[in-house]
Amino acid sequence: MEIILKQDIKSLGEKDDIVNVKPGYGRNYLIPQGFGELATPSAKKVLAENLKQAAFKQDKIKKDAEGIAERLTEVKLTIGAKAGETGKIFGAVNTIMIAEALKQKGFDVDRRRITFETEPKFVGEYVANLNLHKEVKVKVPFEVVAE
Known part of the structure; x- marks a missing residue:
């Protein structure tokens, strides 16, 4: 079962990682606790777009920091x-x-x-x-x- 992590989990991965977990762990713990969501094709597209926008923002912040x-x-x-x-x-x-x-x-x-x-x-x-x-x-x- 593929899950998109919503926050860092020490033994599993970092925020926005797509990880494979056992179905029971994902269904009974990660998703109900809000630590992850099911990695459907549409959720993967949304994640890719969010990562692209975040990278653009980080690049702008880095350029501003270099100027300062x-x-x-x-x-x-x-x-x-x-x-x-x-x-x-x-x-x-x-x-x-x-x-x-x-x-x-x-x-x-x-x-x-x-x-x-x-x-x-x-x-x-x-x-x-x-x-x-x-x-x-x-x-x-x-x-x-x-x-």
């Missing part, structure tokens, strides 16, 4: 933080601060897509990794200065 990445290579951020005499920062410089600094420069990047190579604990220069797309990653240098 190209512009981000020239950006250097300065983050102000309260620091002691030794240069140790009180509190922390976090991804929210980096996202706000990028927004002021005209780049709208979600804070969850930002990571640090090393956590900024002292005044100095650091690098933030921006994951704009699963295939597009950018390193943005930033400097932490004492206020």
Whole structure:
């Protein structure tokens, strides 16, 4: 029995895969739980069209991310933080601060897509990794200065 999966199932396959399962497993578990649907010829045509449209959207998102990445290579951020005499920062410089600094420069990047190579604990220069797309990653240098 052929089933089109509606979501990822660990031991079976990923979303939109067409898999062969035993009839009882498909009829009594996958279809009633909403994890899959019967792979009829019309459902396969709909799936093919949906995959084609999704690929087009993903390609556009990737091109937009590459354009942003190209512009981000020239950006250097300065983050102000309260620091002691030794240069140790009180509190922390976090991804929210980096996202706000990028927004002021005209780049709208979600804070969850930002990571640090090393956590900024002292005044100095650091690098933030921006994951704009699963295939597009950018390193943005930033400097932490004492206020």
